[in-house]
Amino acid sequence: MRSSSVSRCACVAALAVGLTRPVGAQVPIRVVDADGRAIPAVRIDVVGSAELIAVDTTSARGFAVLSSDRWTEVRRLSLSHLGFQTLIVQAGDIPADGVIHLQPEATPIEGLTVEAGELCPIADDRRARTLWAEIAARYSADTGSRAWLAYLSLGGGVVGQDHVHRTSDVKTVNYIAAGGPGTIHGRDYTPRSLDDRISDEGYAWPPLVIGGTTSGRESAWGYPQLDWVHAYHFASPLFGTLHDFAVERESEHQTTLIFCGNGEGSGATIHGTISLVPGDRLVSAEWRFETPDPDEGAGGAVWFASYTGARDEKPHLVAARGLFYRHSGTSVPYPDRPRTYRRAVTTGIRWRLMTSGEHPCNTGLSFFPNPPRSASGVLFAKCVAEHWERE
Secondary structure, eight states: OOOOOOOSSSOEEEEEOOTTOOTTOEEEEEEEETTSOBOOSOEEEEEOSSSEEEEEEOOTTSEEEEEOSOGGGOOEEEEEOTTBOOEEEEGGGOOTTOEEEEOBOOOOOOOOOOOHHHHOOOOOOHHHHHHHHHHHTTSOSOGGGSOEEEEEEEEEEEEEGGGTTOOTTOOEEEEEEEEOSOEEETTEEEEEOHHHHHHHHBSOBOOOOBTTBOOTTOSSOBOOOTTTTTGGGGGSHHHHHHEEEEEEEEOSSOEEEEEEEOSOSOSBEEEEEEEEETTTEEEEEEEEEEOSSSOOOOEEEEEEEEEOOTTOSSOEEEEEEEEEEEESSSSOSSTTSOOEEEEEEEEEEEEEEOSSSOOSSOSSOEEEESSOOSHHHHHHHHHHHHHHTOO
16 A cells, blocks of 8 residues: 655655665665654665766655666765755765655745736647656556545645745645545535536535534635645546647656637636646646636645555546635725735645545544644544555
């Protein structure tokens, strides 16, 4: 069973075993944080005297098995992950216990700031669509039909528009959560799949009002949680059907595509960019929502990981961390000052996907602090812990 976890504010340890192995060796690497939790999507560059021999990344459990028929030429490893200083480790300088620490680095995350007219529309490019489709087909198609359990950290608040994407200093609180596959909103309490909801209503719908109030994420509109729970949508056939694709930029190891609504859907749309490693995996996505009035300037970003259960034939596309934001008000009280935004930052997400849509520990959506502070929270946490170990 695989799970995923990301932590920005803790040191990271990489367990490197046997880098002095003979030709043809397989070298296992694992990256964990200071609490021993796995860190997915850590890039590992295997470097020789004057060339890059191999590139790999850690899995949802922080593992990578580096294979090459040129291990005698390996001189160093480069370990890199957003939010941490890149560390170069000489093969001969690896500590005897194999533990290597990466230091955190406050790295501003540049956001998607272009307007729809500047980014879209685009002509659908066959090569760009193929790049996306080949990767999307590698992921499981039933992620959205499963119940889930998660450990995560949440932060947020109101910030100026220049700080929306600078999330390295956000204070977060740890939670335990569980939910199911259905989505509801303020006018429809019948759970429906995300695909059905988006097909019929688009990417925004009436907010869910409970006791006269909405959640901090919602005001004029409710939005799919593409930044964490609904991250799998970026690999779904529906996402491909509703968007045109074009190549924005390419490098040796990563390609970024633009995606724009193509008019096939109903209601609100999204547009943005999605990054991938060709033939391998999706890396991240950024987007803006385009809604009818009022326009809340909402958008988000997600950094992907893979989750694979013992019975799964394909990995599931899940979020490792994410960002959601919207205007903190629909008007600009002081036209000469920047807008403020309300944002939600999700980090350190670890997943356990059930084999069906049945809830093992709750009904609906549940959130409790971790550690819990109530009797019901203690019972919930116990149930989650028990099912976390099962397959």
